[in-house]
Amino acid sequence: MAYMLGLAVFFLVCEYAAQKKWVPKFLKDIRAGQLILRSLLSLIGLAVLGMVVKAAIPLVILATIYLATVISNKYLVIFSAMERGKKE
Numbered sequence: 001m002a003y004m005l006g007l008a009v010f011f012l013v014c015e016y017a018a019q020k021k022w023v024p025k026f027l028k029d030i031r032a033g034q035l036i037l038r039s040l041l042s043l044i045g046l047a048v049l050g051m052v053v054k055a056a057i058p059l060v061i062l063a064t065i066y067l068a069t070v071i072s073n074k075y076l077v078i079f080s081a082m083e084r085g086k087k088e
Contacts, residue, residue, distance in 0.1 A: 007065065014065055039068075
C-alpha cells in the first residue's frame with residue numbers, strides 16, 4: 001500500500017513539474033514524434049542500466065510515469081493551440 005501511495009505522489013509531482021515546464025531541454029524543445037522515440041530509448045536504456053544495478057523494475061516504473069506525463073503534457077499543449085486556431 002505504501003508503494004502505491006508513493007507512486008501516486010510521484011505522479012502528482014511529475015504532473016506539477018510538467019505543467020511548470022520543468023522538463024530537461026532534450027525532451028522539451030522537440031517534436032512530439034521525436035519525444036516519443038527518445039522516451040522509448042530512455043526506457044530501454046534505463047531497463048538495461050537497471051539490470052546491471054539490480055533495480056530494473058523501480059527504475060522503469062518511475063521513468064515510465066515521468067515520461068508519460070511529459071508526453072501527455074506535450075500533446076495537451078499542442079491540442080490546446082490547435083483549438084485556438086494556431087499551429088504548433
